[in-house]
Ligand code: HEM
């Protein structure tokens with residue numbers, strides 16, 4: 492998949508999610524904003540109630556999307572024979588799409604009424620989605636190969652050194668300027684960051700990096716470089732800053748990601764188990780949708 496096709500793929504997923512969410516909200520606005528006592532008299536009640544033709548269908552489709560989103564990613568990640576079937580990161584994007592839109596459909600299925608034991612499934616679903624967002628953030632802090640495997644320290648240091656070589660050889664930056672840039676980008680400054688202070692450090696880092704880039708820009712003004720060249724150099728310095736931080740925080744992030752997995756999975760299991768009980772109970776009570 493080229494970068495352009497990948498952008499189109501992401502845009503289609505994003506637009507589909509937004510259109511579905513807004514479409515149902517607009518269609519059911521009148522019903523969802525009616526109080527529980529008066530809903531019975533609303534013309535959309537028979538369609539949008541959890542057991543209604545549309546409401547029930549949304550529950551089934553949403554749950555199916557989540558099941559496909561979780562199982563497809565887990566299978567693709569674990570079965571070696573499938574390792575050539577698209578990039579893992581694209582499968583993760585598909586997981587995120589199905590496991591975001593699926594819960595939105597389930598939310599509409601509940602018609603914003605969270606009663607009974609199945610509400611545990613609902614709130615577990617909310618917890619998995621929220622923890623998913625945090626997990627995604629940690630995931631992108633750990634540099635990976637194109638295949639989605641974590642890069643080693645050695646690979647990352649090599650990449651970092653290559654950027655310096657590129658700045659020296661392609662952009663012909665002199666040693667003094669290179670020294671100035673390297674001075675700002677010290678991996679070791681991160682090693683003393685305690686585990687619990689990672690996020691605080693990252694926020695501080697964001698502002699610190701802005702001021703470092705400003706200083707680098709200022710130093711570049713002393714050189715006879717055209718606007719285009721300067722922009723390119725700044726872009727490379729930016730990527731070097733990000734890489735430096737990622738190398739510095741690699742161990743902590745890997746540890747955090749391990750803990751995150753331990754928290755994410757149980758909620759997913761609780762949600763699935765109670766969902767299965769809920770589905771069995773509703774089928775036993777004779778709710779079979781359109782079949
Ligand atoms: C994680 C997935 C699901 C969640 C969180 C969920 C949640 C809920 C909630 C909160 C209600 C309303 C309960 C109430 O009226 O107090 C409900 C009702 C219902 N759900 Fe689900 N649901 C899910 C999936 C499904 C699926 C896959 C089906 C069908 C195969 C289904 C079928 C029904 C039916 C038929 C009702 C109406 C029951 C009644 O009126 O007594 N649900 N669901």
Ligand code: HEM
Nearest residue numbers: 557561565568587590591616619620623624626627630759
């Ligand atoms: C109901 C919704 C969701 C469920 C049930 C779910 C379930 C899972 C499960 C079971 C895994 C473990 C996969 C494995 O180890 O192979 C996983 C991984 C992951 N999920 Fe979700 N997820 C949901 C939503 C989300 C969302 C909304 C996001 C992001 C916004 C997300 C991001 C991730 C990430 C980053 C991983 C780690 C991938 C890896 O380590 O390779 N998830 N999810």
